[in-house]
Amino acid sequence: MIDISKVNQRYGGTQILWDLDLAIKPGSCTCIMGRNGVGKTTLLKCLMGLLPIESGEILLEGEALHTKPAQFRAPAGIGYVPQGRDIFPTLTVEENLRIGLPIRKDKAKQIPEKIFELFPVLKEMLHRRGGDLSGGQQQQLAIGRALVIEPKVLILDEPNEGIQPNIVQQIGDVILKLNQEEGLTVILVEQKLGFARRVGKEFRLMEKGRVVASDQMANLSEDLIKQYLAV
Template sequence: MLEVKGLSSGYGRVPVLRGVGFSLSDGECIGLLGRNGMGKTTLLRAIIGELPTWSGEISKSGQSLNGRNTQGRAKAGIGYVPQGKQLFKLLTVQENLRMGCVKNFRGADAKIQQMLALFPRLVQLLDRQSGMLSGGEQQLVALARCLCGDPDLVLLDEPTEGIQPSICDEIIDVLIRLRKERNLSIILVEQDIDFLWSICDRVLAVDKGSVVRTIDPKAHGSTEEAKAFIGIEG
């Protein structure tokens, strides 16, 4: 599905990622765990093409993505839900979802109905401006809008930040369902260890722009190992 080899990137002349390498299989979910400022968001932005590849290679299904812009990577099947949602806040929920159908506007109505089946909470919110929604509702719209583009790989950055537990549970249920039904692959940046452990097959610990270890959520003591890595006691 995705292979990252020796990836280095950053902002301006400031290096952040330092030789990152990993692979992702079809239908697999990988978590990225680490303290703030260690390069997790930078890695997602480099994969989607918002940041340049200074060295190394990113390939998907055997095809190099180096040199492709964000639009080209979206066409290759990568969806991105950034931290902060980045909705069009003056547009309604329905208009935001329609914007997610940019690859196939003719099929937008059918695609939006599919999203409403996945996220029934949005049915009553279609005509509301997205900027007037709660943080959790906005997160559901952002995820649904991303899925309107029919990605087979979704990059999720801190989806639980500032949202209520009930919506966190909805997101977990939808992602598990999509993995089973559509073989969706996911790369998930998240500080909520319980959320990571409920979805991910493995978790990559990121420190100072490098992957320093792999944690198996199913292994005995993995939760304590993860907490110790990011400095959480207990």
């Protein structure tokens, strides 16, 4: 579904990604893991068109993404929840969710009821400003906003950062439901090993701007954790 080949990226004179290869299969839930500073968020930003790549290619279902501007991603079927959420704090929950409606292929005028089934708190707070929500509620809003477009792929960058445990549990439940019951392809950057093991089907370990290990999540060994994840 997504094929990233020989991608190089640099900030000024510092190279962040080095001939990076990554393949994401349809219907998978892939956790991209690694210590801080190995290039995980940079990889996602390159995939989303928020950072240019120096060389290589990024394909979605065989179609080049790396040659297209960032605004092409949502119509192409990619929902993105960035680190820090990036909701619109002065807009209401309803207004935040409605932003994705024009991108839907069915041109629906109403927020899908499914969003409120997944995150009931959003319906309760529909008319509150996004900036007045708690961190956990804002994360639910950010994920809900990404789901409004009915994506083929959902990309989440550390969705549990700074979130209370009960919301972490709920987010995990939602990811499992979307992936296992509905077949949504999920790409997840995650630092919490327990959460990654709970929701992920596969892992990709990064070190110094490269993917250095790939396998089924069940095969994430203690040796790999010690070598690439332990602080």
